Amino acid sequence: MSELLSPEILMSIMVAAMGGATVILFAALGELVTERAGIWNMGVEGTMLVGCLVAYLVMAGTGSPILASIAAIGAGMVAGLIIGFMTVTLRVDHFVTGLGFNLLASGLTLFWFRSYVGGGKPPSYSTIDTVPIPGLADIPILGQILFNQHLLTYIALLSVPVIAVFLRRTTFGLETRAAGENPQFLEAKGLSVATRQYAALLFGSALTGLGGAFLMLAFADQFRPDISGGRGWLAIVAVIAGNWKPLRTMAAVLIFAILDSLAVHAQGVGVDVPYQFFLMLPYVASIGLLILIRSRSGQPAKLGVPYLRH
Amino acid sequence: MIEITRRQTVGYRARIVAYLLALVMGFACTSLLIWLSGASVMEGFSALFEGAFGSEEAMLQSLVAATPLIFTGLATVIAYRAEIWSIGQEGQMFAGAMSGYFASLYLGGAPMVVAVPVIILAAMIGGALLGMLCGWLKSRFAVNEIISTVMLNYVIVYFLSYLLAGGPWTAEGSTSYHQTALLADNFRLPLIVSDVKLHIGFLLAILATVLCWGILKFTPFGFEIRALGANPTALRFKGVNVARTILIVMAVSGALSALAGVSEIFGVNYRLKGDVLTGLGFTGIIVGMIGGLNPFGALIAALLFGALENGSLYMSVLSDIPPALVPAMQGILLLFFLSASVIVRYRVRIRRASYV
Numbered sequence: 001m002s003e004l005l006s007p008e009i010l011m012s013i014m015v016a017a018m019g020g021a022t023v024i025l026f027a028a029l030g031e032l033v034t035e036r037a038g039i040w041n042m043g044v045e046g047t048m049l050v051g052c053l054v055a056y057l058v059m060a061g062t063g064s065p066i067l068a069s070i071a072a073i074g075a076g077m078v079a080g081l082i083i084g085f086m087t088v089t090l091r092v093d094h095f096v097t098g099l100g101f102n103l104l105a106s107g108l109t110l111f112w113f114r115s116y117v118g119g120g121k122p123p124s125y126s127t128i129d130t131v132p133i134p135g136l137a138d139i140p141i142l143g144q145i146l147f148n149q150h151l152l153t154y155i156a157l158l159s160v161p162v163i164a165v166f167l168r169r170t171t172f173g174l175e176t177r178a179a180g181e182n183p184q185f186l187e188a189k190g191l192s193v194a195t196r197q198y199a200a201l202l203f204g205s206a207l208t209g210l211g212g213a214f215l216m217l218a219f220a221d222q223f224r225p226d227i228s229g230g231r232g233w234l235a236i237v238a239v240i241a242g243n244w245k246p247l248r249t250m251a252a253v254l255i256f257a258i259l260d261s262l263a264v265h266a267q268g269v270g271v272d273v274p275y276q277f278f279l280m281l282p283y284v285a286s287i288g289l290l291i292l293i294r295s296r297s298g299q300p301a302k303l304g305v306p307y308l309r310h
Numbered sequence: 311m312i313e314i315t316r317r318q319t320v321g322y323r324a325r326i327v328a329y330l331l332a333l334v335m336g337f338a339c340t341s342l343l344i345w346l347s348g349a350s351v352m353e354g355f356s357a358l359f360e361g362a363f364g365s366e367e368a369m370l371q372s373l374v375a376a377t378p379l380i381f382t383g384l385a386t387v388i389a390y391r392a393e394i395w396s397i398g399q400e401g402q403m404f405a406g407a408m409s410g411y412f413a414s415l416y417l418g419g420a421p422m423v424v425a426v427p428v429i430i431l432a433a434m435i436g437g438a439l440l441g442m443l444c445g446w447l448k449s450r451f452a453v454n455e456i457i458s459t460v461m462l463n464y465v466i467v468y469f470l471s472y473l474l475a476g477g478p479w480t481a482e483g484s485t486s487y488h489q490t491a492l493l494a495d496n497f498r499l500p501l502i503v504s505d506v507k508l509h510i511g512f513l514l515a516i517l518a519t520v521l522c523w524g525i526l527k528f529t530p531f532g533f534e535i536r537a538l539g540a541n542p543t544a545l546r547f548k549g550v551n552v553a554r555t556i557l558i559v560m561a562v563s564g565a566l567s568a569l570a571g572v573s574e575i576f577g578v579n580y581r582l583k584g585d586v587l588t589g590l591g592f593t594g595i596i597v598g599m600i601g602g603l604n605p606f607g608a609l610i611a612a613l614l615f616g617a618l619e620n621g622s623l624y625m626s627v628l629s630d631i632p633p634a635l636v637p638a639m640q641g642i643l644l645l646f647f648l649s650a651s652v653i654v655r656y657r658v659r660i661r662r663a664s665y666v
Contacts, residue, residue: 099595103644104641106641107636110638233457276468279468283461
């Protein structure tokens with residue numbers, strides 16, 4: 001155990017955790033906006049998985065991480081559109097829709113991947129490099145953790161205040177929240193609830209797809225089935241444990257990411273506790289967080305309630 | 311203007327038409343998928359169906375493949391009727407197989423008539439306990455059951471991985487296979503048709519289907535399950551202990567899932583390993599939902615999906631289409647069925663606006 005607590009390993013755990021947090025943070029912020037608009041989207045895991053596969057295919061085909069990220073965003077939006085059609089237009093139960101979509105995504109990505117690979121070996125590529133911020137990256141300890149990361153990590157961290165301000169201070173943010181709190185009010189003002197819910201889903205799913213792309217580009221050199229490994233679900237837990245507030249959601253995401261990073265390092269360092277027990281940590285912690293943090297005051301009043309126009 | 315109203319009741323005819331339409335759309339989309347992957351649609355489907363129904367042996371083999379799906383499908387029906395959205399069938403199935411194996415370690419040379427029932431019982435207890443844990447988290451701490459079941463699925467799979475990858479249950483000399491040693495003969499489920507390994511698990515599955523149907527339809531507990539889904543507040547006012555009902559529902563659902571693990575491990579593979587179980591719980595969710603959350607509907611869906619699962623191996627040999635087509639197809643069918651089951655509940659009328 002003590003090997004894990006040496007300064008170098010702790011440092012390495014934190015640096016890797018920021019990368020891991022990026023994946024979950026994108027999805028969690030996306031889900032936060034979606035849920036504030038009243039859609040309880042349980043299809044995050046599937047959306048991320050689709051983002052992963054599409055990013056992998058484009059990266060393997062073109063070698064361009066930018067194209068891969070854009071494609072994954074597009075794929076995420078298609079996923080959001082399907083989920084939106086079912087929840088907003090058809091008014092299928094939100095939970096059922098999400099569960100169904102995850103199963104669809106799991107099957108589709110598996111088939112797509114297998115028929116792409118055929119009998120051969122799946123192509124791989126080298127993962128993307130970090131972009132140190134000149135000057136700041138030289139600060140001891142914090143510099144390595146915060147300013148020697150991937151470009152998308154900076155973007156994810158900056159998205160937290162941006163989304164907080166968007167939700168609180170802009171008209172469209174207010175309207176998005178109204179769709180989740182009091183849709184009749186929006187309707188009375190002559191504004192469409194469906195439009196805002198679709199917009200939130202498209203935005204949220206795009207972010208989730210981008211998170212999937214980052215997982216592929218920064219951590220894996222090739223796709224494997226169900227590579228998202230529950231990160232989409234952890235994003236949903238982060239939103240609930242964060243009481244639907246951006247900053248707290250990020251805090252929950254960081255807890256999961258640090259535990260995840262700890263598990264990876266435990267395998268590398270060779271601790272006497274079997275590594276599988278470390279791998280369980282984020283999942284156990286997610287249940288623990290939900291038991292400990294019981295406040296649901298930030299939950300939108302009409303979250304998960306299909307809106308029927310009058 | 312276009313007016314959309316909810317129908318009070320949906321006729322059988324409307325429902326059958328909607329479901330048939332969903333089936334057709336599902337197959338059309340699957341064909342598109344095969345075509346996009348560059349393989350021949352006709353060859354693919356004909357190989358799939360030949361592998362599933364082509365001979366008496368193929369059909370019996372399809373029943374073997376359907377057996378665990380019937381159990382996980384029923385587990386879904388029981389939980390979802392109560393609107394408890396558990397997706398823990400996968401983990402509970404693993405827990406069941408593991409508890410059954412754990413029991414077998416202490417059964418030594420016990421005769422089969424003793425050993426098999428004990429294994430089945432132990433498995434059901436294991437699955438039920440895992441299910442109840444999520445039920446308890448839900449009623450005591452308001453932890454959403456979707457989340458607790460998903461997370462525990464991961465936990466249990468990692469735990470099995472520990473046991474089999476060098477842990478205490480690993481077969482000697484085969485660490486890299488991640489499996490236990492072969493089970494002794496007295497632990498194996500008796501076979502009905504020995505050539506294809508059709509075991510008594512299939513009969514148990516049919517029995518379980520009838521029991522679930524009877525419980526849901528005729529017993530006070532069945533009423534509580536349905537009422538919990540429809541109106542938990544009313545149930546509470548009626549004096550029913552809702553927390554207790556949730557626990558029992560999750561226990562029954564977990565025990566049913568566990569039986570899926572028993573049939574695969576003790577009926578077909580004769581050794582405990584993770585990858586032969588992977589996905590059977592999730593497919594059970596599709597089975598239960600496509601079956602309209604009705605035990606007999608789930609049975610029919612499980613038989614269909616078991617056949618597809620069985621045919622997919624044959625298809626992958628005869629054509630370039632990977633067996634993964636089947637899970638993709640199941641997902642597609644599910645979304646169409648979900649849409650159809652909702653659309654059929656609405657009546658769309660076009661009429662002139664009468665107020666203005």
